[in-house]
Amino acid sequence: MTVITEPAVHADVHVDASASTDLASDLITAMAALPAGHPSRPGLRDRAIEAWLPLARHLSSRYANRGEPRDDLYQVAVLGLIKAADRFEPDRGVDFAGFAIPTIVGELKRHFRDKTWSVRVPRRLQELRLAITGANNTLSHTLGRSPTVADIAEHLGVTEDEVIEGLEGARAYNSASLSTPVSENGSELGETLGCLDAGFEEAELRVALGPAMAALDEREQKIISLRFYGNLTQSQIAEQIGISQMHVSRLLTKALAKLRTGLGGVPA
Template identity: 75%
Template sequence: MTASTTTEQDTTTAVAAKAAPKLDPNALTDSATDLLLAMTALPAKHPSRAALRDRAIEAWLPLANHLAHRYGGRGEPTDDLTQTAAIGLIKAIDKFDPTRGVDFAGYAIPTIIGELKRHFRDRTWDIRVPRRLQELRLSISEANSTLLQTLGRSPTVADIATHLKVTEEEVLEGLEGARAYNAVSLSTPTGDGERATELGDMLGGEDPDFEQAELRIALGPALATLDEREQKILTLRFYGNLTQSQIADQIGVSQMHVSRLLTRALTKLRGQLSETY
């Protein structure tokens, strides 16, 4: 070990020892800055740097915790927010360069807040939506609170659009996207007592009749192209559920003739419907 290295380590130890007694868990003091400056003054692989880094993180944690509590009450556990803020603090400490002339607090605060915002953007949505809609939801929420106090009433979509300088369609899109922030389980009970059931049981299923809806609408004009006797035969056969023999007795023709008339009428209908679709 060279004399210069020994002197450097002694200086670092002296600075750390001098700073340690001044650590205050309730407020940031010059010791927090001293620890950080002492750490950044050392080479990246210096044996004393890791210990100083740990102490610097501990000294600046009150700042991270303070910023984390500012985002409390938004549905996220406090422990998750403080951990996220601590990650932002660590990133700020690792990337801080005092030679740029910016004080650490001024650099760390935006870094920590950015980490917290990313946490809300990436971890708290039950259904992922585009980042644009996530940010628009936050803007709408802030605008709603501001306008509620300014106007003395609940703001309309037009009010919010004017305040944010966006279109009403964009506000509606943001409000619709906000519904993806929280999802409700299909197992959620509804009602009470003996009538209680799960939400999923109240959702409708596929109705196969919907596939026939357009066909039924087109069937009326197609039937109108048939002559009166053809319409009567189709009505007796498919609505009256009569056999060909019974139809023949009603209209006074042979069963064979009814069969031919029925085939001809159905061919006409298929032709009309194929032109429609």
């Protein structure tokens, strides 16, 4: 983003605010009166925008201390000022300040709506969050207490589930880094997060395996045990049981199909 700065004003120079405003108004009016292709328009446009920079600075300062750098907010306000200057039509009967202020404020609000969320949420939830915040402030004064979800829902004309959804969505506005320290010994937030524990799934499978194994005949149970608990090869199992390796393979396939069925799976 191009950085725009206000012209320097030396301490010994005293500028009359009213005269400055009149000059800024004259410049923007003169610029707007020129056709788009007039050779004097670009220079007059630059001077007019420069004259109105204090307005952009003033409006951006209203949104300070909300987590965004002041300089970034000022640049957003200047962008709104430029848009207002390019769209201004003096013959509509509205002075430039009356036209520029809502344009600049709108640009600042869009910045907070679209650029400052840690996690992108639907615009509907962003607007609902703002409405909930406003309703909470209003109801706190009228009720003399913190409003409930039901109070806010009734005030906004929405369901309680929608209010809860808006409150949950508001959590996406700010996020914490996983590297954030959480204790004096230097441990970080990421170290406190849990993860999937495969042991629980294995325990469930063991519990379910008992009845499934019981459904096999004695020889099938022995082959399964020798293969998966004894870690024997099919040839070693064949020698121990006294049958061929091919017969062991067929019995093993049949036994595994029964286990899958018993465990709720699809037979092989």
